[in-house]
Amino acid sequence: MDIEIADGSGFCFGVRRAVNLALRAAEDHGRRTVTLGPLVHNPLVVERLEAKGIRAVEEVAGDADVVVLRAHGTPAPQEESLRRRRLEIVDATCPxxxxxxxxxxxxxxxxxxxxxxxxxxxxxxxxxxxxxxxxxxxxxxxxxxxxxxxxxxxxxxxxxxxxxxxxxxxxxxxxxxxxxxxxxxxCRSTAARRAETEKLASRVQVMIVLGGRRSHNTRELARVSRLAGVDTHHIERARELQRQWFRNVGHVGVAAGASTPDEAIEDVVRRIRSFEEPFVSDGPAFSRPGGSGTPSPPLA
Ligand code: SF4
Missing domain, CATH: 3.40.1010.20 (4-hydroxy-3-methylbut-2-enyl diphosphate reductase, catalytic domain)
Incomplete structure (x- = not known):
């Protein structure tokens, strides 16, 4: 089975920057670092930040020293009220x-x-x-x-x-x-990602769109893929994949939203491969057209 990854899949510039800022804030300031709301709309990223001691909160209580503002931005009155408190603010809002x-x-x-x-x-x-x-x-x-x-x-x-x-x-x-x-x-990166997903969807038999269900850009990728007329499954993590989706399928496309870490894409490819019987592979697990896309910051 051929598995092809849409060019440009994985973290966009704004998400990569936000994750790096949050990780650096936790390193510099210890474990009392919180994000106001989820830093990005991907539960895997949020869980992995939590494992580093960076909690996502809806209200900033007295047990936080550093507040990281989410990539999607914060309403002005909420940001002003945080700035009036004795808190260190790290602004991870995408530029x-x-x-x-x-x-x-x-x-x-x-x-x-x-x-x-x-x-x-x-x-x-x-x-x-x-x-x-x-x-x-x-x-x-x-x-x-x-x-x-x-x-x-x-x-x-x-x-x-x-x-x-x-x-x-x-x-x-x-x-x-x-x-x-x-x-x-x-955002140009969103438009380019959508175009790549559309191109890939037009030449495969099944599309897997990977990313948070609350992520608007991931939902858009699923939408354009379905509009291309291909069988499309939007999942958040590899364990949601089902063997029967790949029965008699020779060419699978994978597209990932802007807040999906590279490790999650690799997990998806590995799990799709595990559905192949017998499993024989001596080549690369997958191909990335154009070879673009840089690795996401290590989270694990
Ligand atoms: S997709 Fe959103 S977070 Fe990513 S670069 Fe574009 S505006 Fe920024």
Whole structure:
């Protein structure tokens, strides 16, 4: 059975940076290091950080000295209140999310009503919205736009949104407003990962999409893979794989979300191989087109 990994799978720049910052904070400051919410949307990463003494908490209590702000960003009032306390703050917000926050604030200050395309329940959207002013609107698609908006609209997107959905929203807004200011805040790495997944899905018989179920970018990979018409399974860890998915299958694709560690991808490949009977292999366990992707920071 051929197993092919989508190019660019595994940690993106923002996740790698956040994990490294959290690990360094724990090393420098000891075990009273917490992350406000899960650092990234991958339970394996969260568990492994916990094993290093870095706990994910929803509220910062008195038993923490260092607070790491999650890669998805933190709502402005929550961050301000933490900064007023005697706590060491390590800001692991992805620089692309920071950029979106800055744009949201600038649009508000320049008098635009901000429209954000994104998942209302996602922490990144909550963090960006907190900079965008009280009249900001979050929409999950162009069809979701309210009937009335101000005459000057600033439009932006959650970093993991598909670019086509963003363009659809912009086209829908343009005829109704006196002025539309467009800031493209979609992350390039997400768009590239989605394109690679789509390409791979078009040439395999089964796709395994690996990553957190709460991870928006991983759910998007599963969506584009299904749209390509291939049998697609979204899993969080190797033990969820089922032998019957691979019966009479000669070519399997694996795509992983931006917060999936390389070890988790390797576990998936090993487990798929273990379903082969008889198991004979003297070559590499899998191939990575283009050979790109650098190893994720050691967590174990
Ligand atoms: S997907 Fe993009 S925006 Fe999100 S953490 Fe990674 S680099 Fe940052």
């Amino acid at each position: 692309f999310v920071k950029r979106a926050q800055r744009h949201a604030r600038a649009l508000r200050e320049e008098g635009y009503q901000v429209v954000i395309l994104g998942d209302r329940a996602h922490p990144e959207v909550a963090s960006v919205r907190s900079y965008a002013g009280d009249d900001a609107v979050v929409v999950e698609s162009a069809d979701d736009l309210p009937v009335a908006l101000g005459p000057r609209v600033g439009v932006m997107a959650q970093t993991t949104q598909p670019e086509e959905a963003f363009l659809r929203l912009v086209r829908r807004l343009a005829p109704g407003a006196a002025e539309v200011r467009v800031v493209n805040t979609v």
